[in-house]
Amino acid sequence: MWKVGELARRSGVTVRTLHHYHDIGLLVPSGSTGAGHRLYTDADLAKLQQILVLRQLGLTLEQVGEYLTRDDYSPRAVIELRLQQLREQIATADRLRVQLEGLSRLLDRAEIVSAEQFLQTIEALTMIDKYYTPEQLANMQERYSANIDRIKEVEAEWPRLMAAVQAEMDKGTPPTDPAVQALAQKWDGLVSEFTGGDPNLQASLKKMYESEPTVAGMDMGKMRPMMEYVQRARTGE
Template identity: 50%
Template sequence: MRTWKVGELAKQTGMTVRTLHHYDEIGLLSPSHRTAAGHRLYVEDDVARLQQVASLRSLGFPLDEIRDLLNERRLSPLDVVRMHADRMRQQLQTQQRLVERLDALAAGLSEAAPVSAEQLIATIEEINMFEKYYTPEQMDYLAQRREQVGEARMQEVGGEWARLQADVQAAMDAGTDPCDPAVQAMAARWKGLIAEFTGGNEGVRQSLNNLYQNEDTIHGQSMAAMRPMMEYIGRAWQCGPSA
């Protein structure tokens, strides 16, 4: 019987040992065996479940919902793979539309005044980043939201996000419990800013979550620092009135 130690499985799948430990702790993916010394040993069935978890995570499902779906067998392995394949096909269609837009941009540039490389790179990054995660309908919805909220408020929100992230990072550095009232207030502010951006649209919220989970850098900001804050705020949502 083939087995994997936690470090081996993490390395081969591109995940972290910390993530696999967390999955075990919350009952999402527990290894089938352990060594005499208590070290985790995963078998092929565990790897198959991990693939289902990874697919559902990429589709925007929260971990507790994935656990319930798999434990209660509400989704079969075939269901999960088909759902993931459908999403990938949607993304391929989105990428094709991006190619068509860039071709149109190139045709226009050949006729018009020169545009700086910096402007082109910024434009490409912006289109690629969002069209990879948002459907055309969601893109239209976000454009409408931007008009409704107004450019001035959008600038204010950017400043609020920066201040909130600094506050959250300071609380994490101080080792403050996520259930502390001060962190609960931060969690409420976080949820409020997301709601203002999404307008309460659940599909947009899931696409936004996918964006933050899968990209290394967004608008020049490293996600290496953002993701621990998201996990911290997520724990705060689970234990307080902001949930």
């Protein structure tokens, strides 16, 4: 017969853990002293070892309790459940690891210098992962690697184009105006350059712009009226 401290030392758990297991009925001591000190037997120790084994497998205390008391015990169910959980957990963690390692390489190239850029880059990577397929991404990367200078020009051109569109909107210029039509043509050119004319890629881009409150630091709430304006210029209405 052991008291709680002895059992804790023998088994490697804390006294608090043994109190907790008693409180929840998982491991109830076989006896107690007149003063109320807990007394544990060999059988209690053996049961504790079993509990610890199942805990190590990742079962919750509730699950441990169930498996130690039910008659229709199924080792297979325990293992398959845990294997499924582990595989999902590993896959999720691995995806994030791959993302972060890519981001780490960006840092190595010193392309990020501020907290704002850092957060926008993470955000962009997250959305890219959400909206584009791996095939689309490989295609895009191939094209961009071959035209790095043009990419930078395009990046500089978008803010200018958007400012011009916004100016026309602010002036109340009708979308049928030749100036707006020219801007719409330019808009389409830049989009086409981004997507390489791929309609699937264009659809992914459109879905992202329609679904996200911000994209690459741009508030889509402000962006959408602009896109509608350009669409009206495109259709001539």
